[in-house]
Amino acid sequence: MGGTAMALLYSFRSVMAVFWRNKKSLVGLIIVITFVLIAVLAPYESPYNPTGFSTGPAWQPPSLAHPMGTDYVGHDLWSQFVWGARISLEVGFLAGAMVQILGNTLGILSGYIGGKVDDGLMRIVDIFLTLPTLPLIILLIVFLPFHGPLVVTLVIVITSWAGHTRNMRAQSYSYRERDFILAAKASGYGSLRISFSEIFPNILSLAMAGMMYSIVAAIGAEAALDFLGLASGNTVSWGTMLYWAQSEGAIINGTWWWIVPPGLALALIGFGLVMMNYAFDELFNPRLRVL
Amino acid sequence: MVGSPWSHEVLKAQGVNVVFRMRSSAPKGDHLASVARESFYVKALRNVDFQVLEGESVSLVGGSGSGKSTLAKVFLGFLRPKEGSVAYLGNDIYRLKGRRMREFRINVQPIFQDPYNSLNPARKISHSVQLGLFLHEMSKEQKEERVARTLEMVGLTPVDLFLDKYPHQLSGGQRQRAAIARAFIGQPKVIIADEPVSMLDASVRADILNLILKMKQSKNTTFLYITHDLATARYLTERMAVMEQGEIVELGKTEDIIESPAHEYTMRLMNAVPDIWHHGSRAPDRPVVPPRFGVDSDGEKDETSGYVDLGNGHYVKRG
Amino acid sequence: MLLTGTFVAALLIDFTLPRLMPGNPVQTEVTNLIAAGFTLSPEAIKGMYALYGYNPNLPIYVQFYDYIVQLLHGNLGVSYIFFPQSVSYLIAQRLPWTIFLVSIAVAVSWIPGTFIGMFAAGKRNAKFDSIFTPLLNFISSIPNFWLGFLFLIFFAADLKIFPLFGAYSNTVTPGANLAFILSVLHHAILPILSLAIVAMGGYVIHMRNTMVGVMGDDFVLVARAKGLSNRRIVRTYAGANALLPNITMLAISMGAVFGGNILVETIFTYPGIGYLSAVAVSGEDYSLILGIFLIFTIAILVANLMADLLYAWLDPRVSLI
Ligand SMILES: Nc1ncnc2c1ncn2[C@@H]1O[C@H](COP(=O)(O)OP(=O)(O)OP(=O)(O)O)[C@@H](O)[C@H]1O
Ligand SMILES: [Mg+2]
Numbered sequence: 001m002g003g004t005a006m007a008l009l010y011s012f013r014s015v016m017a018v019f020w021r022n023k024k025s026l027v028g029l030i031i032v033i034t035f036v037l038i039a040v041l042a043p044y045e046s047p048y049n050p051t052g053f054s055t056g057p058a059w060q061p062p063s064l065a066h067p068m069g070t071d072y073v074g075h076d077l078w079s080q081f082v083w084g085a086r087i088s089l090e091v092g093f094l095a096g097a098m099v100q101i102l103g104n105t106l107g108i109l110s111g112y113i114g115g116k117v118d119d120g121l122m123r124i125v126d127i128f129l130t131l132p133t134l135p136l137i138i139l140l141i142v143f144l145p146f147h148g149p150l151v152v153t154l155v156i157v158i159t160s161w162a163g164h165t166r167n168m169r170a171q172s173y174s175y176r177e178r179d180f181i182l183a184a185k186a187s188g189y190g191s192l193r194i195s196f197s198e199i200f201p202n203i204l205s206l207a208m209a210g211m212m213y214s215i216v217a218a219i220g221a222e223a224a225l226d227f228l229g230l231a232s233g234n235t236v237s238w239g240t241m242l243y244w245a246q247s248e249g250a251i252i253n254g255t256w257w258w259i260v261p262p263g264l265a266l267a268l269i270g271f272g273l274v275m276m277n278y279a280f281d282e283l284f285n286p287r288l289r290v291l
Numbered sequence: 292m293v294g295s296p297w298s299h300e301v302l303k304a305q306g307v308n309v310v311f312r313m314r315s316s317a318p319k320g321d322h323l324a325s326v327a328r329e330s331f332y333v334k335a336l337r338n339v340d341f342q343v344l345e346g347e348s349v350s351l352v353g354g355s356g357s358g359k360s361t362l363a364k365v366f367l368g369f370l371r372p373k374e375g376s377v378a379y380l381g382n383d384i385y386r387l388k389g390r391r392m393r394e395f396r397i398n399v400q401p402i403f404q405d406p407y408n409s410l411n412p413a414r415k416i417s418h419s420v421q422l423g424l425f426l427h428e429m430s431k432e433q434k435e436e437r438v439a440r441t442l443e444m445v446g447l448t449p450v451d452l453f454l455d456k457y458p459h460q461l462s463g464g465q466r467q468r469a470a471i472a473r474a475f476i477g478q479p480k481v482i483i484a485d486e487p488v489s490m491l492d493a494s495v496r497a498d499i500l501n502l503i504l505k506m507k508q509s510k511n512t513t514f515l516y517i518t519h520d521l522a523t524a525r526y527l528t529e530r531m532a533v534m535e536q537g538e539i540v541e542l543g544k545t546e547d548i549i550e551s552p553a554h555e556y557t558m559r560l561m562n563a564v565p566d567i568w569h570h571g572s573r574a575p576d577r578p579v580v581p582p583r584f585g586v587d588s589d590g591e592k593d594e595t596s597g598y599v600d601l602g603n604g605h606y607v608k609r610g
Numbered sequence: 611m612l613l614t615g616t617f618v619a620a621l622l623i624d625f626t627l628p629r630l631m632p633g634n635p636v637q638t639e640v641t642n643l644i645a646a647g648f649t650l651s652p653e654a655i656k657g658m659y660a661l662y663g664y665n666p667n668l669p670i671y672v673q674f675y676d677y678i679v680q681l682l683h684g685n686l687g688v689s690y691i692f693f694p695q696s697v698s699y700l701i702a703q704r705l706p707w708t709i710f711l712v713s714i715a716v717a718v719s720w721i722p723g724t725f726i727g728m729f730a731a732g733k734r735n736a737k738f739d740s741i742f743t744p745l746l747n748f749i750s751s752i753p754n755f756w757l758g759f760l761f762l763i764f765f766a767a768d769l770k771i772f773p774l775f776g777a778y779s780n781t782v783t784p785g786a787n788l789a790f791i792l793s794v795l796h797h798a799i800l801p802i803l804s805l806a807i808v809a810m811g812g813y814v815i816h817m818r819n820t821m822v823g824v825m826g827d828d829f830v831l832v833a834r835a836k837g838l839s840n841r842r843i844v845r846t847y848a849g850a851n852a853l854l855p856n857i858t859m860l861a862i863s864m865g866a867v868f869g870g871n872i873l874v875e876t877i878f879t880y881p882g883i884g885y886l887s888a889v890a891v892s893g894e895d896y897s898l899i900l901g902i903f904l905i906f907t908i909a910i911l912v913a914n915l916m917a918d919l920l921y922a923w924l925d926p927r928v929s930l931i
Contacts (some may be wrong), residue, residue, distance in 0.1 A: 023740070030671060130910060130914065131616060132868050132907060132909075135906040139900070142899055182364075187422045188425045227755065242756065251759070262756075269711055
């Protein structure tokens with residue numbers, strides 16, 4: 001027990017050391033953690049109901065009472081912002097994780113097994129990669145008889161699994177004839193074991209990088225849908241903030257405080273996630289491995 | 292001659308043809324739908340007949356691209372030949388199932404050329420070595436015990452130091468020792484070593500070859516040794532097959548071939564390294580199997596096989 | 611092959627989705643239209659069913675056949691919000707604006723992006739990298755429609771040097787006159803910049819990464835050993851080789867550009883099919899949404915084809931069938 005705790009502490013420290021050495025990834029990590037905290041602590045940070053009856057005078061610039069000002073009916077924008085972080089991150093991380101699982105499984109197996117299965121799957125992947133993503137997402141959201149954040153997440157996964165799958169497949173394919181893979185095969189390992197116990201550890205850092213990009217894409221897609229008024233339920237999100245800002249004349253009124261925070265948050269969270277990648281090579285590359 | 296040689300055949304290839312399709316310079320952006328790719332074919336193995344007998348050490352020599360590694364892959368069950376049959380103890384390797392398959396996997400093990408490639412860079416040495424016991428029914432403790440013992444045998448001591456290392460933390464020679472440990476740990480009947488020392492520093496080659504020799508002798512393992520290098524082939528094996536462009540052009544006792552090569556290609560191979568031929572130990576006498584099952588062995592030209600029998604199991608491809 | 615497959619997939623999606631909806635979408639539209647005061651003769655109603663190829667009473671393959679026949683006649687159905695205009699008419703009217711916007715945005719982001727990436731790869735000191743890389747990553751993380759928002763609030767609403775909406779001012783008459791052309795350019799600058807700046811970030815990163823990879827290739831090392839200058843290597847050897855993957859990247863990015871364009875056109879109320887699709891979505895105009903998806907797919911296929919041609923033209927090893 002104590003040993004495990006020590007080992008965990010040790011690996012936590014070495015992970016932090018890697019982030020500390022890679023200043024770019026440290027910046028990314030800090031940004032991401034900040035947003036995660038904002039999202040997790042939403043109930044404690046938002047003094048007002050984000051969408052309920054108006055909570056103050058309308059069109060207020062940022063002040064002590066309303067750190068991000070208020071909207072056209074007096075909703076507190078800071079409250080909308082922190083609840084919006086929840087939706088963005090929930091959809092983003094969930095979709096990212098699902099794309100990761102789907103893409104790793106299909107991609108690695110397909111690349112390793114090769115042959116007709118691989119050819120067939122890659123044909124489907126290519127089609128999904130060529131279809132216009134956002135129009136397809138819109139189409140599915142409009143026509144599917146289900147709604148809510150989970151449906152949005154699933155639709156995003158359906159439309160974006162192909163890219164990660166293709167990357168993982170290309171990696172896996174490049175390993176299939178390597179001697180150590182053949183050695184594992186000669187020892188009686190089957191395709192599943194070879195894929196996950198032998199190939200996967202070698203491409204972990206790329207898989208993680210792929211996950212970051214999937215999360216970024218999912219957050220972007222969710223915001224786009226909300227901005228188009230296809231809001232995932234009755235929630236507030238960064239996308240709906242921009243939707244209301246657009247439709248209620250924030251531009252004409254010059255209320256930059258309504259527009260800047262949600263978009264800047266989208267840019268920053270995407271930036272933070274991508275910057276974290278700079279630590280992954282060192283964290284997950286066996287040559288440099290610290291874990 | 293030993294009575295009926297093929298009762299001892301561990302591995303046997305008959306009329307094996309392997310053809311590779313090569314795609315010419317595929318463009319990098321492979322999403323392109325309408326790009327035409329020319330393809331051409333390489334005959335890597337042409338009508339190869341070859342047997343490995345129980346307990347023997349046999350070498351497969353030939354220049355680069357002659358098809359040696361391809362034949363090794365065919366024997367390891369990695370590459371199904373287009374034509375011909377490949378058998379392990381009389382059973383077609385590519386039709387093995389269940390218990391038979393398991394037995395084959397346990398008993399036929401490879402050692403590869405490139406020490407930088409034959410161990411998984413993302414897994415610890417302990418994992419890579421223990422891989423060789425995957426199909427063995429043993430407890431975890433027994434396996435760990437065996438791993439430790441084998442690492443000791445291959446000279447990776449102190450064992451505790453090496454167990455948790457990753458391949459990149461080892462030298463080329465040490466990696467090859469770990470790869471040898473993986474191959475031998477399950478006590479296989481057959482080891483197929485594809486140029487196991489050609490990428491190593493000259494200073495450790497002899498050590499590694501002696502290690503393989505020691506390991507195979509301790510269990511009387513059957514040994515197929517693939518090499519460019521006739522000197523080490525002479526040192527390690529008693530029988531030899533010479534390959535050229537996918538064909539076996541000469542077959543016989545190592546000593547006979549080296550003393551009196553009959554094929555022009557063999558002579559060329561030897562001329563590449565002229566100096567080393569007349570010293571070194573003689574390998575013990577062993578039965579020799581003619582290239583095609585059932586050919587006559589009375590010194591006459593055999594019209595069906597395309598080989599000339601020079602006696603004493605020495606065959607040469609008709610020129 | 612891929613292009614055909616993608617097109618067929620888009621057709622199948624368009625055909626299947628309305629049939630997954632609960633109820634009878636055509637009947638719903640007809641009812642709503644009548645409620646909105648339109649008079650629809652029984653023939654017109656029959657015609658609408660025919661246009662959709664939608665008829666729950668017929669077997670699915672007959673419906674599909676009808677649907678394909680309609681498509682072959684260029685019929686994409688009737689718009690619901692712009693009733694009685696046809697979907698193909700609406701799209702034909704707006705497509706030129708989108709093509710105009712997107713092609714200029716791609717040109718002004720991809721060409722400079724590729725060159726910047728190329729030369730950034732030659733400059734690889736830590737200090738440059740520690741500013742350049744994060745900056746590019748930040749730029750490519752910006753939601754382009756939000757950038758449009760900021761442009762509007764600053765340059766249009768506040769400084770009033772650019773228009774707030776539309777493709778040209780209503781004081782000019784469309785046609786080949788200078789006033790019109792200037793007005794069009796004036797209206798297009800902000801949307802194009804919103805699209806191009808963000809896209810350029812991605813192109814620079816990609817080109818730079820490919821270049822760094824190519825610069826490690828053997829032939830570059832040989833060139834370097836021969837004493838060729840870094841500049842020369844970047845410009846001739848490595849540049850040419852990294853260019854090809856960047857064309858592939860260009861084709862792949864078209865999907866994202868068209869997607870982003872929906873949002874940017876919406877922000878600028880720009881009369882292209884991007885804005886049209888936002889309008890269709892908010893008005894639940896199903897036939898319009900379906901038609902636009904098909905057009906987006908075709909646009910992307912054409913862009914892919916053009917990238918292929920460009921690729922073949924630049925790469926002597928590739929010949930087109
Ligand atoms: N996977 C493959 N795809 C296409 N061609 C191949 C493949 N593997 C081998 N070849 C071709 O088959 C021929 C025989 O190759 P092989 O690797 O068996 O030669 P080798 O005798 O082992 O050579 P070396 O001594 O260089 O290892 C060569 O011409 C090679 O190019
Ligand atoms: Mg070889």
